[in-house]
Amino acid sequence: MLPVPWRYVNSWHCNCCGLCCREYDIVLRFDEWLNLIRRYGVGVTRAGLSRFYIRRRSDGACVFLYNSFGKWYCGLQSMKPMACKLWPFKILEKPRYGKSREAGFTYNGKPFYVYVDPFCPGIRWGPPSQSLISHVIPEFIELALGIRNKQVYSTSSTGFIIHPLRGRERFI
Ligand code: SF4
Numbered sequence: 430m431l432p433v434p435w436r437y438v439n440s441w442h443c444n445c446c447g448l449c450c451r452e453y454d455i456v457l458r459f460d461e462w463l464n465l466i467r468r469y470g471v472g473v474t475r476a477g478l479s480r481f482y483i484r485r486r487s488d489g490a491c492v493f494l495y496n497s498f499g500k501w502y503c504g505l506q507s508m509k510p511m512a513c514k515l516w517p518f519k520i521l522e523k524p525r526y527g528k529s530r531e532a533g534f535t536y537n538g539k540p541f542y543v544y545v546d547p548f549c550p551g552i553r554w555g556p557p558s559q560s561l562i563s564h565v566i567p568e569f570i571e572l573a574l575g576i577r578n579k580q581v582y583s584t585s586s587t588g589f590i591i592h593p594l595r596g597r598e599r600f601i
């Protein structure tokens with residue numbers, strides 16, 4: 430599914446359905462891969478042709494996904510890969526998916542292009558809410574820029590998260 434400009438999104442809230450942690454391969458940066466294998470061992474990752482991924486269980490789910498009272502949560506939390514932190518938003522410096530006017534977002538005077546992956550059922554479509562503009566998108570931009578680690582608006586209220594894809598991969 431082609432990412433959609435943020436101007437078509439009213440709000441986003443992760444409902445902990447866990448779909449994104451089952452449907453996509455999570456691509457790891459090298460430093461993320463190193464931190465994960467140091468803490469959990471090499472068995473929680475797998476190597477592709479040119480990149481590392483989080484390992485998936487036989488049912489396709491990420492090895493860190495777990496269920497509690499019917500909701501799906503991430504066992505990594507503070508060590509979540511950036512690909513997971515940014516999901517389902519894509520923060521770009523160029524309008525890679527078109528509709529540059531609708532995707533344009535100015536943060537601290539700098540232009541960004543923000544898209545949302547329509548696969549996520551936590552998206553509510555409609556005119557953007559003030560919270561999306563003032564809190565949610567700025568937080569995703571700050572995460573993408575590496576000037577923020579703590580997730581408040583970019584995760585579920587219970588601390589879940591997720592991000593972008595290529596085919597069935599999620600990557601930065
Ligand atoms: S980010 Fe979206 S797809 Fe992933 S668990 Fe939350 S609601 Fe479900």
Ligand code: SF4
Nearest residue numbers: 450491493494503513
């Ligand atoms: S958010 Fe957590 S459980 Fe989901 S894919 Fe990423 S690391 Fe795995």
